[in-house]
Amino acid sequence: MSQDFTGLVAIVTGGASGIGAAIAKHLQDGGARVAVFDLQPEAATHADLAVAVDVADDTSVRAGVDRVAAEFGGIDILVNNAGIGAQGNVEANSDDEWHRVLDINVVGMARVSRAALPHLRDSPAAAIVNTSSIAATAGLPERALYSASKGAVAALTRAMAADHLREGIRVNAVDPGTADTPWIGRLLDSAPDPAAERAALEARQPHGRLVSADEVAAAVAYLASPAAGSTTGVALAVDGGMRELRLRPQSQ
Template sequence: MPLDDYQGLRVIVTGGASGIGRATARRFLELGARVCVLDLRPEGAPAGAEQVEVDLGDRPATTAAVERAAELLGGIDVVVNNAGISAVGDVTANDDEEWARVLSVNVTSMARVTSAALPHLRRSTAAAVVNMASIASYAGLQERVLYSATKGAVHAMTLAMATDHLPDRIRVNCVNPGTVATEFVDRMLQGFPDPVAERAALDARQPTGRMVTPEEVAETVVFLASPRNASTTGTSVAVDGGMYGLRAR
C-alpha cells in the first residue's frame, strides 16, 4: 500500500496494547498514520503511539478518553474497535454478571467509543470505523456461547451502523478473524483441562493448519481504513485461514 494513503491519518485503536490491537497500531504507524491507543493498561502500546488509559466499560470515562485522544491527534479519522475479552463455556456456564461484563466490553464499548468519536468523524474527509468481530459471528464453536453472542452482535451492529452513517460519509466495516495466536487465546486456553491439546486443536481446525497471526488481521484492518476504499462499507472480511468457506480433507 502506498504510504501516502495513510500519512497523517488520525487513528484510535481500542485494546491497542496487546495482540491484534497492538499489531494494528504498529502497522498504522509504519504506514505514516498517527495513532492513539485506548486501553485499560496502555503501557504495552507500540513505540510512537499516544496512550490513554481507560475502562471502556464506563461511558463517561470512555467519552473523556476519546476526547483526550482527539486532542492528542488533532482530530479523529479512523476508529478501530478492537478491545474484547474472552468467555468460555456452554449456555449453562456463565452467570448474569459475566454476561453483562462481556457484553459491555465486547459490544457496548464499541457503541460508546464510536458515539463519542462521531463529531470528529463527521468532520473528517476520510472517516472509517473498523469493528473486530470473529469467526464466532457465523460459525458455531463449542464452548463459546457467550463469546459467540457478543461477536454476532458486533457483526449485526456493523451493518446497522454502516447504514445509519451513509449520509455522514463514514464507512463502517468489520473483520472476522479465525483463531488468532495472541495472549488473549493463551489466557482462554488456561480454562481448559489440557491447554496444550486444546491449542493443537485450534491449529488443526483452520484449513491452513495454523492459527492466524495478529499481523495478518492488522493488514486487513488498515486496508479497510484506507481512504482509497471509499466504496467499501457494510462489509465483513474473513481472515480465518479458510475456516468459514473451505472444507479441506
C-alpha cells in the same frame, strides 16, 4: 506494504497487546498518528498517545476521545478492538458475566463510536473498523456468550454502515479465526494437554495453523484505508478459510 495513512489520526481500543498492538503498528507504519486506548496504556509500544480508557465507562471514553481530538486536531479512524473472552455453553455463565461481556464487547463499541462520531463527521477519510470473530458466523463449542457478543458486533457493524454512509463514514468489521494471541495462549496453558489443544485449534482452520495478529492487522489497515473507499458494511474474514471452505480430510 502498509497502506498510506499520512496525515490521518487513528484511535485503536485495546491497542496495547495482541491484535490491537499489531493494528496500531500497521497504522503507525503507514503514517497515521495513533492513539491507543487501553486499561494498561503503559504497555503500548506503538502509540503516539496512550490513554487509560475503560470502554465500559462512558465518562472515561468521552475524556479519551476529547483528549485525542484536542491534541491531534481531529479523528479520522476508529478501530473498536477492545474486548474480552468467555468460555462455556449457555449454562456456564451468570447473569453478571453476561452483562459484563456484552457491556465491553458490544456496548463498549457503541460508547466509543458515539463519542467519536462528531469528529469523524469532519474527516474527509472517516472509517470505523470493528473487531468481530469467526464466532459470529460459525457455531463453536463452549463459546455461547462470546459468540452472542460477536454476533451482535456483526449486526451492529451493518446497522452503523447504513446509518453513517451518507455522512461519509465507512463502517466495516474484521472476522479473525482463532488467532495466536495472549488470550489464546492463556487458554492453551490452562488445558490438560496444551500441545494437543493447540493442534486441535490449528486443525480446525482449513489452512492448518492459527491466524497471526499481523494478518488481522493487515486486513484492518485495508478496511481503514482511504484506498478502500467503496468498501462498507462488510465483514472481512481472516480465518484460513474456516467460514466458507469445506475441505475433504487429507489422505494418510
